[in-house]
Amino acid sequence: MTDEPIIKVQDVHKWYGNFHALKGINMEVKRREVIVIFGPSGSGKSTFIRTLNRLEEHQRGKIVVDGIELSHDVRNIEQIRMETGMVFQQFNLFPHLTVMQNIVLAPIQVRKWTKQKAEEVAMQLLERVGIPEQAYKFPGQLSGGQQQRVAIARSLAMQPKIMLFDEPTSALDPEMIKEVLDVMVELAKSGMTILAVTHEMGFARAVADRMLFFDKGEIVEQGTPEQIFNNPKEDRTKLFLSQILRH
Amino acid sequence: MANSATILPPVTERSNILRWMRKNLFGSWYDSLFTILGAWIVYWAVGGFLKWVLNVAEWDVIIVNARLLFIGQYPIEQSGRLWVWLGFLVFLSGNSLAVWARSSRFAFVLLLLPAFLAFLFPFGDEPRKWLMILCLTGLAGWGIGRARPEVLKRSVIAGWVISLPIIVLLTYGLSESESSIVPVVRTNLWGGLLLTFLLTVVGIMFSFPLGVLLALGRRSELPIIRWFSIVYIEVVRGVPLITILFMAQLMLPLFLPTGWTVDRVIRAMVGITLFSAAYLAENVRGGLQAIPKGQFEAAEALGLNGAQTMYFIILPQALRLVIPILVGQFIAVFKDTSLVAIVGLLDLVGIAKTVLAQPEFLGLQREVYVFISLIFWVLSYGMSYLSQRLEERLGVGAQ
Numbered sequence: 001m002t003d004e005p006i007i008k009v010q011d012v013h014k015w016y017g018n019f020h021a022l023k024g025i026n027m028e029v030k031r032r033e034v035i036v037i038f039g040p041s042g043s044g045k046s047t048f049i050r051t052l053n054r055l056e057e058h059q060r061g062k063i064v065v066d067g068i069e070l071s072h073d074v075r076n077i078e079q080i081r082m083e084t085g086m087v088f089q090q091f092n093l094f095p096h097l098t099v100m101q102n103i104v105l106a107p108i109q110v111r112k113w114t115k116q117k118a119e120e121v122a123m124q125l126l127e128r129v130g131i132p133e134q135a136y137k138f139p140g141q142l143s144g145g146q147q148q149r150v151a152i153a154r155s156l157a158m159q160p161k162i163m164l165f166d167e168p169t170s171a172l173d174p175e176m177i178k179e180v181l182d183v184m185v186e187l188a189k190s191g192m193t194i195l196a197v198t199h200e201m202g203f204a205r206a207v208a209d210r211m212l213f214f215d216k217g218e219i220v221e222q223g224t225p226e227q228i229f230n231n232p233k234e235d236r237t238k239l240f241l242s243q244i245l246r247h
Numbered sequence: 248m249a250n251s252a253t254i255l256p257p258v259t260e261r262s263n264i265l266r267w268m269r270k271n272l273f274g275s276w277y278d279s280l281f282t283i284l285g286a287w288i289v290y291w292a293v294g295g296f297l298k299w300v301l302n303v304a305e306w307d308v309i310i311v312n313a314r315l316l317f318i319g320q321y322p323i324e325q326s327g328r329l330w331v332w333l334g335f336l337v338f339l340s341g342n343s344l345a346v347w348a349r350s351s352r353f354a355f356v357l358l359l360l361p362a363f364l365a366f367l368f369p370f371g372d373e374p375r376k377w378l379m380i381l382c383l384t385g386l387a388g389w390g391i392g393r394a395r396p397e398v399l400k401r402s403v404i405a406g407w408v409i410s411l412p413i414i415v416l417l418t419y420g421l422s423e424s425e426s427s428i429v430p431v432v433r434t435n436l437w438g439g440l441l442l443t444f445l446l447t448v449v450g451i452m453f454s455f456p457l458g459v460l461l462a463l464g465r466r467s468e469l470p471i472i473r474w475f476s477i478v479y480i481e482v483v484r485g486v487p488l489i490t491i492l493f494m495a496q497l498m499l500p501l502f503l504p505t506g507w508t509v510d511r512v513i514r515a516m517v518g519i520t521l522f523s524a525a526y527l528a529e530n531v532r533g534g535l536q537a538i539p540k541g542q543f544e545a546a547e548a549l550g551l552n553g554a555q556t557m558y559f560i561i562l563p564q565a566l567r568l569v570i571p572i573l574v575g576q577f578i579a580v581f582k583d584t585s586l587v588a589i590v591g592l593l594d595l596v597g598i599a600k601t602v603l604a605q606p607e608f609l610g611l612q613r614e615v616y617v618f619i620s621l622i623f624w625v626l627s628y629g630m631s632y633l634s635q636r637l638e639e640r641l642g643v644g645a646q
Contacts, residue, residue, distance in 0.1 A: 055547065074552075078550055081548060086548040090541050092539075093545070094545070094546075094564075105559060110549065110551060110555075151545075155549070
């Protein structure tokens with residue numbers, strides 16, 4: 001039962017008008033697996049991760065998350081969104097709410113927790129991401145790194161089974177990237193199922209079980225970090241790695 | 248390090264009025280010319296106006312007709328009911344000032360205003376007594392608010408929410424029988440500032456939620472709702488308010504089954520509400536469009552449904568963005584209510600016309616219209632000022 005994949009993706013296609021953004025994606029994710037997705041911009045990697053919680057609709061193929069198939073059924077979509085947390089490049093915190101209100105909103109409204117329980121959990125999560133002292137500030141008063149850590153805590157408050165990261169460090173100043181990656185590494189080691197679109201190869205090397213290389217709407221190559229870094233098979237992978245690892 | 252003490256900030260010039268004037272008013276020969284010219288024009292215009300106000304104008308017309316201008320033909324023996332709800336509003340204002348306003352000196356001056364008015368203007372004994380009571384009520388509300396600001400927050404908001412029904416019930420009355428404490432006063436007796444105020448408050452209170460719904464409807468994914476909203480907004484915005492008021496007064500009776508009548512004041516209220524809602528809808532839509540897509544996505548990714556996303560995330564941000572425009576629309580509603588005078592209702596402008604039609608007040612248009620303009624200006628500026636305070640207040644932490 002636990003060996004059953006938590007995410008199953010079969011022949012998923014997506015078009016934007018005439019542009020074929022995803023060209024038949026097939027993959028599976030096991031429980032507790034950490035997957036890093038990388039590739040050039042416009043390769044469809046963000047689009048793909050966003051189809052998993054239906055922020056983007058796929059037009060062909062089948063996606064099953066934790067036994068629930070993504071379809072037009074709104075209840076299925078809501079169910080899946082409760083099971084998956086998502087962290088965005090631009091943090092997307094709610095600027096009119098305090099850090100604490102940002103975190104407790106969904107647990108209270110969606111999971112129907114009491115305010116007290118939600119706030120206790122929120123405080124534990126803020127301690128886990130290292131900023132309990134910021135609980136009653138507004139997002140605008142925090143640094144980028146702190147905001148992204150709040151965003152992670154906000155997603156974790158819903159107690160998701162899967163965490164999706166969509167370029168979580170791309171909008172950060174260089175000195176703040178580490179504090180966010182540290183949280184992600186800790187999360188990966190705690191056994192969370194993670195799919196992360198990122199070019200932080202240090203993170204991939206440290207915790208990824210598997211890496212997927214996306215190009216032109218397809219998974220060109222996949223393998224363990226060792227295989228990908230030391231022995232890439234495809235020319236496109238080699239070229240891309242040489243471009244991002246040159247510095 | 249050693250030198251840090253020797254680098255001094257630039258010396259700030261001590262400002263005094265002569266230096267300020269030389270710099271800003273007489274900096275060059277043409278600055279001086281414009282200053283003198285401007286001063287002369289201001290003296291000429293303001294001086295002429297003041298001379299008229301103090302020496303020429305016959306303000307008796309206002310004093311004699313004060314009751315008509317304020318409450319129309321509302322029976323004087325029932326006017327205590329109006330003072331009661333006014334007292335309730337003043338009490339709530341005192342509460343609100345204590346809970347939210349930063350400067351207590353400002354609150355104090357505002358709450359003493361009724362007393363100032365009572366002594367400054369030649370009111371009769373009865374209004375004077377009520378104005379003093381209002382002043383005390385306001386101060387009491389303020390004192391209670393100061394004592395318990397956190398506890399009172401919710402009850403003050405609840406008070407404002409129920410204030411509209413209270414106002415309407417007290418003004419209209421509860422029972423047909425003459426012996427009841429608050430017998431019905433028919434709306435054809437409502438007039439003057441009272442009617443203007445009620446048309447405005449009802450118009451704003453009902454058109455606001457309707458406008459928000461229309462704005463959401465215009466963005467709806469359901470074609471029927473979207474098209475209904477678009478057609479409604481574009482049709483209503485395409486016609487002048489006065490035609491809507493005429494239609495409500497003249498055409499509506501043709502469509503209603505015989506024997507059915509709708510009160511004329513209510514017809515005007517409905518017309519104003521429906522008209523204002525279309526404008527508010529577009530204002531709110533402007534705010535909705537300014538919210539980044541990421542806010543919707545973050546809310547959806549957390550599992551919030553569409554209604555929750557709107558209510559908790561999008562609308563609070565969108566409405567805050569458009570406060571200045573919304574208040575502009577509210578002020579427009581307030582001033583546009585004067586159009587009901589054309590369809591025969593006796594609001595502030597309508598009453599002014601009837602006052603001027605009396606033979607003994609012929610030729611006093613200037614006095615009467617200056618006076619009602621002053622009332623419109625004071626209340627409009629009050630709304631504008633409150634909205635600025637509100638913006639400052641809500642701006643906290645939003646940067």
